[in-house]
Amino acid sequence: MEALALHIPTDVIDGPTSLVFALIAVLAVGWCTVAARRGLDDRLVPLAGLATAFVFAAQMLNFPVAAGVSGHLLGGALAAALLGPWLGVLCVTVVIAIQALLFADGAVTALGLNVVNMAVIATFTAYGVLALALKVLPRTRVGVGAAVFAAAIVSVVAASAGFVLQFWLGGEEVGQSLGAMTAAILGTHVLIGIGEGVITAGAVTAVAVARPDLVHALRGTALARPAAAR
């Protein structure tokens, strides 16, 4: 059950719940579009397009974890750290929509649910955790790495918690075992989150060393400088 929270297929969650979450997704993505446009203006389309292509490539880079099982990135934390919350949500949303419409991965009726979990919840929690952690941790290679690592774990677990919430609202009646299922899902996603965290932290520190101005979470400050908050 490793990939439970991802790409929900047809009718795992009932109609009314799916509709409500589709509405939430539309509002959130619309809001992000307006906010991203404010920051980027006419650079939005080319930059967001290339950033989405990057998230797509990052997900495509699947690597063997154990015999017969391979993993790939979710990308919410990566997008949040490098691109910021608004652009990050847009990019992950476009990736999810492409996967549903062009690769039949995740049902069209569950598009709203998937966007809320993997794009909105994952990216915003990652950004929140990252912003908080960077206030406390030093802005060094290790500090940024640790902050991104924590943000990635929390974002993956939060995305799976989003699925649990949707399942509780409009899923199958599982009675007492809902608690056990929740524990199982959150537990597995902590493990998945650690994997995501290692890769994301490595990628973000690599960018932070070479081009700190491209890491949105650093807000243009170079790495070695001591943080202003300390």
Place this chain on the structure above:
Amino acid sequence: MNTGTRPAGRPVRPKGSANSVVDGLYRPGDSPLHRLRPQVKIVGLVVFTCAIAATPREAVWAFGVHAAVLAGLFALARIPAAWVLTRSLVESPFLVLALAFPFMVEGPAVHIGVLTVSEPGLWAGWNLLAKATLGVWAALLLAATTPVAGVLAGLSRLRCPEILLQITAFAIRYAHLTVAEVTQMRLARLARCDDPRFLWQAGALARSLGTVFIRSFERGERVWQAMAARGYTGRLPLEVGPRPASALQWTAAMTAPAVAVAVAAWTAATL
């Protein structure tokens, strides 16, 4: 990190098909389904999927009807069954959940051989299995018969916000470059005697991702500058002018979803 069941150690390849990401799962052809306007097919897919979701689980025969309609359409589009079955594997993580339901859900127990499972759990598992499979098949039908540009034109015809479509078009256009870059880096690592296995590869993988990000972002800025130099002000002329669909097209395309809706409504009323 999403774990699926791809064979370990296989070279990195675009997800989906042997051809590039740019084409999605599109299979070129000239069937009536290929000729339908994309916007009609997208609406048809949404209606059909909703009908599948609304069919009560106890009406086992109704799922047979849905499957038969889809099989007929696949035959009409000349898409081989083997291709459909291989592509259906995307839903496999959820099949595990379907298999777990009979043991998880509480309710009156039934005995099958040596196993004791709950009856509502069996129904829940069947429900997930049937609906997820049919949903994937319906989505595959759209993906196989509509080129990427067509899907975008159809969405624009359906008043999807243009800014999202432009980002998507850009992403798809440049995805093959980015993916090729990732593949190239991996090959370069292999050529230098790297042995990517288990967790040891995480560091190299993360660093190449960082490099790819810098390259993508810089390319994005270059592309924007080139566009700005050619008078770009934030609006793109759409390359494929979306054409309207005739009433005949709408009627023809809505036949299959209409059958599905009728079956769903009838079973819901009688059960």
